[in-house]
Amino acid sequence: xxxxxxxxxxxxxxxxPFMVAFSVAIIVLSLVSFAVKGFNFSIxxxxxxxxxxxxxxxxxxxxxxxxxxxxxxxxxxxATIVRLGAPEEREFRISLRGSQEExxxxxxxxxxxxxxxxxxxxxxxxxxxxxxxxxxELRRAGVMAIVLSWIGILIYVWFxxxxxxxxxxxxxxxxxxxxxxxxxxxxxxEFDMNVLAALLVIIGYSMNDTIVIYDRIRETVTTRGTTELxxxxxxxxxxxxxxxxxxxGLTQLVxxxxxxxxxxxxxxxxxxxxxxxxxxxxxxIYVASAVLIWLARRYGHPVPAQKPERRTRTSRAAS
Amino acid sequence: MTLRxxxxxxxxxxxxxxxxxxxxxxxxxxxxxxxxxxxxxxTLGLDLQGGIHWLLRVDADAAVQRELEKIQSSVADEASEAxxxxxxxxxxxxxxxxxxxxxxxxxxxxxxxxSVDVDExxxxxxxxxxxxxxRDAIDxxxxxxxxxxxxxxxxxxxxxxxxAPQGHGRILVQMPGxxxxxxxxxxxxxxxxxxxxxxxxxxxxxxxxEAKFPKGIPEDxxxxxxxxxxxxxxxxxxxxxxxxxxxxxxxDARMEFDRRNRPIITFQWNSEGAKIFRDFTGANxxxxxxxxxxxxxxxxxxxQSKIGRRxxxxxxxxxxxxxxxxxxxxxxxxxIPLILEEERAVGxxxxxxxxxxxxxxxxxxxxxxxxxxxxYYSLTGMFANxxxxxxxxxLIGLMSATKATMTLPGxxxxxxxxxxxxxxxxxxxxxxxxxLRNGKTARAAxxxxxxxxxxxxxxxxVTALLSSIILVMIGRGPVQxxxxxxxxxLVASMFTALVVTRTLMDTxxxxxxxxxxx
Numbered sequence: 001x002x003x004x005x006x007x008x009x010x011x012x013x014x015x016x017p018f019m020v021a022f023s024v025a026i027i028v029l030s031l032v033s034f035a036v037k038g039f040n041f042s043i044x045x046x047x048x049x050x051x052x053x054x055x056x057x058x059x060x061x062x063x064x065x066x067x068x069x070x071x072x073x074x075x076x077x078x079a080t081i082v083r084l085g086a087p088e089e090r091e092f093r094i095s096l097r098g099s100q101e102e103x104x105x106x107x108x109x110x111x112x113x114x115x116x117x118x119x120x121x122x123x124x125x126x127x128x129x130x131x132x133x134x135x136x137e138l139r140r141a142g143v144m145a146i147v148l149s150w151i152g153i154l155i156y157v158w159f160x161x162x163x164x165x166x167x168x169x170x171x172x173x174x175x176x177x178x179x180x181x182x183x184x185x186x187x188x189x190e191f192d193m194n195v196l197a198a199l200l201v202i203i204g205y206s207m208n209d210t211i212v213i214y215d216r217i218r219e220t221v222t223t224r225g226t227t228e229l230x231x232x233x234x235x236x237x238x239x240x241x242x243x244x245x246x247x248x249g250l251t252q253l254v255x256x257x258x259x260x261x262x263x264x265x266x267x268x269x270x271x272x273x274x275x276x277x278x279x280x281x282x283x284x285i286y287v288a289s290a291v292l293i294w295l296a297r298r299y300g301h302p303v304p305a306q307k308p309e310r311r312t313r314t315s316r317a318a319s
Numbered sequence: 320m321t322l323r324x325x326x327x328x329x330x331x332x333x334x335x336x337x338x339x340x341x342x343x344x345x346x347x348x349x350x351x352x353x354x355x356x357x358x359x360x361x362t363l364g365l366d367l368q369g370g371i372h373w374l375l376r377v378d379a380d381a382a383v384q385r386e387l388e389k390i391q392s393s394v395a396d397e398a399s400e401a402x403x404x405x406x407x408x409x410x411x412x413x414x415x416x417x418x419x420x421x422x423x424x425x426x427x428x429x430x431x432x433x434s435v436d437v438d439e440x441x442x443x444x445x446x447x448x449x450x451x452x453x454r455d456a457i458d459x460x461x462x463x464x465x466x467x468x469x470x471x472x473x474x475x476x477x478x479x480x481x482x483a484p485q486g487h488g489r490i491l492v493q494m495p496g497x498x499x500x501x502x503x504x505x506x507x508x509x510x511x512x513x514x515x516x517x518x519x520x521x522x523x524x525x526x527x528x529e530a531k532f533p534k535g536i537p538e539d540x541x542x543x544x545x546x547x548x549x550x551x552x553x554x555x556x557x558x559x560x561x562x563x564x565x566x567x568x569x570x571d572a573r574m575e576f577d578r579r580n581r582p583i584i585t586f587q588w589n590s591e592g593a594k595i596f597r598d599f600t601g602a603n604x605x606x607x608x609x610x611x612x613x614x615x616x617x618x619x620x621x622x623q624s625k626i627g628r629r630x631x632x633x634x635x636x637x638x639x640x641x642x643x644x645x646x647x648x649x650x651x652x653x654x655i656p657l658i659l660e661e662e663r664a665v666g667x668x669x670x671x672x673x674x675x676x677x678x679x680x681x682x683x684x685x686x687x688x689x690x691x692x693x694x695y696y697s698l699t700g701m702f703a704n705x706x707x708x709x710x711x712x713x714l715i716g717l718m719s720a721t722k723a724t725m726t727l728p729g730x731x732x733x734x735x736x737x738x739x740x741x742x743x744x745x746x747x748x749x750x751x752x753x754x755l756r757n758g759k760t761a762r763a764a765x766x767x768x769x770x771x772x773x774x775x776x777x778x779x780x781v782t783a784l785l786s787s788i789i790l791v792m793i794g795r796g797p798v799q800x801x802x803x804x805x806x807x808x809l810v811a812s813m814f815t816a817l818v819v820t821r822t823l824m825d826t827x828x829x830x831x832x833x834x835x836x837x
Contacts, residue, residue, distance in 0.1 A: 002695075007756070052669065107662075108501070125669040127500065131660040134374060138795070145793040149786040156785065160778055194728055197798045200790050201735070201805070204783035208742060211779040219771070243749040246695075247742040250688050254738035257684035258731055263676030265366075266731055273735075 003246075008238045012285060013230045013293065019286040023175055030182025037185050041097075042192035045139045047132035048097040049107050053114070054123040055090045062118065067092060074113040084264065091125070098132065142196045146177060149203050161214055164301055168291030169210050172283040176206045179283075180276045190268055198272035205251070206280025209244055210288045216240050217292070221301065229296055233289050248281040322829070325822045332814070333709055336716030343719045360719045362479070363495075364726035366797050367674050369667035370495040371503050375468075375657040377460045377488040380413070382655045383448055386456040387415045390432060390446065397427050415446040457488040460655040465490055467653050471506045474646040490657070500664050505643075507657055513566035513586070513648050515596075516543075516558040518607035518619055528555040543609065545616035556609055556619060563599050563608075568592030572648035574641040577633060582641035585631045586648065593628040601625040610634075612644060663796070677730035684734045688741055696748055699837040702823040703744035706815040710740050713811040718804065726800035736808030739783070743816030747772045751837055761832035769821055776816060784809050 043050055055062045064081045071079040076096055084091040096106065107127045114122050150170050158166040177199050184191050216236035224232055255277065259270035320328070342350050342360035350356045365372050391408045394417060398405035404420035415435070417424055421444055428437055428444070434452035438445040448456070465484060472480045472494060481493040497503050522528035525542055536542065536557060545554050571587040588596055600608070600622050609619040610632045617634040636644070689707070692700035714733060718725065751768035759767065787809060790802030828835050 002752070105504075108504075123666070124500075124664070125666040127662065127664045129659070129662040131376075131658070133376075134660045141793045145789045149789050152785045152789070153782050156778075156782055193795075193798050194801075197728060197790060197794060197801055200786045204786040205739070207782040207786075208739075208779040211782060212746060212775055215775040215778065239753065240749075242752075243745050246749070247745045250691060250741050250745070251735070251738035253687040253691065254684035254734050257687065258680045258734070260680075261676060261683055262680035262731065263673055263727075265673060265727055266677070266680070269728065269731065 003242065008241055009234075010238060010241070011234060012237045012289070013234050016286055016290040016293070019282075020290050023179075023283070023287055026182065027175060027178050030178045030185065033182055033185040037188070039181075039185050039191045040188045041135075041139075042190050043095065043097060043128065043130045043135065044193040045135045045142075045191070046097055047130045047135040048095065049110070049127070049129045050096075051094045051107055051110065051124055051128075052084065052126045053092055053094065053111070054125055055092070055118065056120050056123065057090065058120050062090060062092075064092070067094065067114070070114055070117040071110070073117065074110060076110065138193070145196075146199060146203070149200060150174065153203070153207055157211075157214075161218060162301070164295040164299060165214050165218075165292055167295060168288040169207065169214070171291050172210055172280075172288040173203050173206055175283045175287050176202055176276055176280045179279045180272055183275055184268075184272065189271065192268055194266065194269035195272045198269045198276065201273060202276030202280055205277060206284060209248070209281055209284035212240050212243060213237055213284055213289060214292070217289070229293055229301060233293060237285055237289065244281055244285070248277055251277055322822065322825055325818060326826075329709070329819055329822060333712060336713045339716035339720045340712055341719075343715060343725075357719075359722050361715070361723055361725045363670075363674075364724045364729070364797055364800055365493055365495060365663065365670075366665055366727050367670045367677075367725065368495055369498065369665050369670040370493065371497045371500065372494075372661070372663040372796065373490075373492040373507075373659060374485065374661035375464075375490045375492065375507070376660045377457050377464060377490075378656045378658055379453070379457050379488065382456045382460040383413050383453055384410065385460070385655060386434070386448055386452065387413075387446070390435065391415055393432070394424070394428060397431055398424060401427055403427060413447065417444040417446060418442070454487070461488050461490060463654045464657055468492060468506065470649070471646065474649070475503070475506060489660070496667075498664075498666060500662075507659065508653075513569065513572075514562035514611045515564045516562050516609050516611060517599075517603060518556050518558060518609050520557040521607070521619075522555050524553075525555040528557060543611060543614070543616050545609070545619050556607075556616065558609055558611075562611075564588070564592055564595055566648055568595070569648060572645045574638070574645045575631075577631075581633065582636060582638045583631050583633045584641055584645050584648070585629065587629050588627075590628075596630070597625055597627045612648075673727045674730075677727050681730055681734040685737050688737055692741065692744075697836040698827075699748060699820075699824070699835070702820045702827075703741060703748070705823065706744065706819040707737050707740055709819050710808070710811045710815040711737065713814065714804070714808045717807045717811070723803050723807075724800045725804075726797035728797045728801035729804045732801045732804030732808065736805060736812065740808065740812030740815060742779075743772075743776045743812060744820055746775055747816070747820070748837055755837075761828065761835040765824055765828065765832070765835070769817070773817065776813065780809055780813050 039045075064083060067081045068079065071077070071081070071094070078096065078098075080095045080097075082093045082095075084093055094110070096110075107124075107129055111122060111124055111127075150173055153173065154166050154170045157169045180199060180202060181191075183189070184195065213236055216239055217233055220232045220236050221229075252274065255270050255273045258266050259274060262270060339357065342357045345353075345356060345360070350358055350360065387410050391410065394408055394415075395405060397403075398419065401423070403423040405417075405424065406419045408415055408417045410416075417428075421439060421442070424444055425437055425439075428435065428446070432446075435446040435448055438447070461484060465482060468490065469482050472482060472492065475494075475497075477494045477497055479495060481491065483491050485491040494503065519540060520528065520531065522531065525544065528542055529536070539561065540557055540559050543556050543558055545556055568589050568591055569586055570589045570592075573585055574582055575585050577583045604622050604624065607619050607621050610617045617632055617636075620633075634641075685707075689704050692703050694700070696703065711733065714736060717723075747768050750772050751764045754764035754767050755761070784806060787802050787805040791799055791806060792802075794800075794802050
């Protein structure tokens with residue numbers, strides 16, 4: 001079976017100005033959202049307490065409102081309560097964001113209060129408490145990790161390709177992270193530690209796509225020269241298009257499987273990956289190559305000396 | 320390498336990895352009872368098997384306070400030894416204020432105490448702990464706390480707990496399988512402290528005792544209430560603030576039964592403690608001595624004879640109380656309070672749900688990839704599928720051999736690795752198709768496909784490794800487990816994409832490349 005029977009001849013380079021404009025608009029929107037709306041951080045990042053509790057059938061009808069009223073009585077008016085699963089499972093997630101340091105036994109106090117008010121013994125399936133200090137540290141570590149991997153990749157691409165390639169690769173990654181995080185900010189989806197992990201995976205994954213296209217551009221440049229860089233880039237993107245679409249699609253199969261049946265813990269993670277892989281594929285084609293063309297036009301594109309091992313391998317193989 | 324050599328390599332790697340991976344699919348009991356199973360396998364993270372995770376921080380203020388207290392008493396001792404005028408020292412915040420003959424005291428402190436900066440303010444010496452000593456006090460506090468926690472957790476009966484330092488002044492505790500948060504929380508109780516104090520005066524109640532001292536009780540003494548014996552009227556005891564002996568000199572403490580089968584706590588001092596105890600009890604026969612645990616008077620008997628190394632405390636406690644108290648006395652006090660910075664407690668049922676969800680998603684995801692590859696690339700696609708299976712075997716084998724922890728995101732990592740590992744094969748196969756379209760023969764197309772794809776695959780793996788290694792470095796708990804899985808998976812996928820599928824192709828298509836189906 002083949003989806004790409006004939007060679008495609010899409011003029012990606014001509015579409016680039018529009019796409020770059022679109023990307024810039026999205027990034028600006030994301031940045032505005034970071035500043036204005038911020039993130040719906042989980043307790044991993046801001047501290048707080050989350051209790052997942054199952055109310056026994058003996059306690060009568062229990063819904064979010066009743067629990068909210070009880071929590072209000074317990075002096076926790078800001079608690080958010082979400083029902084988990086079907087109503088007959090009688091499971092709830094109670095989240096209290098922020099301050100933890102003053103009350104080391106907050107979760108115990110709340111469970112006790114709930115038990116007294118409901119006249120039953122709640123089953124706490126999980127209890128998580130994070131102090132604000134740890135949360136703040138994780139936030140900083142997360143930003144550090146992302147910036148570090150950008151820098152690492154900048155240096156690696158510089159080292160393996162020409163310097164004109166590196167800024168495009170990294171800008172594409174910054175684009176992917178901002179776009180994905182921007183979606184989480186704009187829609188107020190919960191941003192937890194798994195989402196942070198997903199952002200790092202996206203960086204690695206989007207880089208794959210970019211490398212494949214860059215590699216092909218470099219390979220084509222060595223045979224065709226740099227006089228018509230635009231057509232070289234077009235040819236490289238078209239030649240690798242089937243691979244780009246296929247691998248993104250295959251990885252998305254896995255991500256969608258996790259999204260659908262992977263359970264509630266991994267939902268945010270899978271959602272971030274889903275968006276990130278889409279955007280990563282797009283940015284490898286449009287953003288990374290656009291920056292490369294722009295830099296090559298301005299500062300020239302040296303015809304790279306072929307890696308010796310590469311030449312011998314390919315020439316021997318081709319003969 | 321010859322084709323034969325490559326097959327041997329693949330065979331050996333697969334068999335060894337499968338052997339390493341095997342224990343992870345068996346219970347501990349099975350691992351112990353079958354000789355052909357290795358003992359070490361992957362461990363399940365707390366998010367999958369349930370348990371309690373704590374991140375604790377040493378209370379830095381308390382650590383400084385404790386250090387200043389030590390300096391306070393040593394300054395007092397030195398002053399009286401050197402006959403320097405000393406009119407008192409008090410701790411205010413993170414400083415120690417010393418009054419008396421300032422010049423003389425300053426000289427004493429400069430000679431004997433390197434850990435403080437001395438300043439003169441308002442006719443008193445102001446001592447502050449130097450930064451380096453502050454850090455040192457916190458680190459020492461954390462180290463002692465770690466040892467105490469280790470003993471307590473062991474006594475609590477946790478199987479394979481993790482108790483490890485975590486950066487400056489922090490301790491990580493993981494107790495797999497522990498469900499009872501309340502009982503576990505008692506392990507953190509800062510001070511189970513046994514003190515022996517001589518009883519200076521006693522009265523049936525606090526008011527009556529206070530009435531004996533119209534000018535107020537002396538500053539270095541305090542009133543404690545003895546109300547432990549049921550049915551017996553409580554009494555108020557006047558005791559000095561300073562104890563004769565403290566539990567830190569205990570060598571052992573255990574629960575036993577006396578002749579009437581009542582639970583008692585027996586204890587044993589170390590040699591230093593034994594000497595102090597012997598001297599004190601010898602000199603105070605006929606006087607009363609109060610045994611105080613955590614500020615509660617347990618018993619206050621009259622000293623009948625000189626007591627040395629061993630002794631016992633009879634109180635009104637249940638068997639369980641006596642046993643718990645003994646454990647805590649034995650493990651010693653936490654020298655400095657610990658602050659619970661992070662707690663994650665997962666019940667076993669939730670963990671089981673997570674395993675079920677994770678495995679289901681993995682099977683579905685991997686199944687979809689397999690079917691697609693088989694359909695899209697026919698026979699050659701099946702080679703890639705075979706390589707993916709080898710990839711997963713290597714991944715689980717390496718994780719088992721390194722006793723890595725499998726977490727829920729880690730399970731997602733395994734199946735994501737499958738999705739990403741297939742990428743390398745797609746790069747190669749698409750290249751082969753392209754070369755075929757350009758009119759190359761099957762044999763040449765395979766050659767060129769692999770050769771041209773090598774550096775692409777290499778570069779894309781290195782960059783992906785970069786971010787997954789950063790994940791391992793910054794991530795904690797489940798996310799770190801995910802990073803480990805991803806890192807190992809990437810390494811394995813390089814091997815399977817470049818060696819395994821290539822070898823399969825050379826074997827099947829080598830002799831008659833016209834059979835190439837891709």
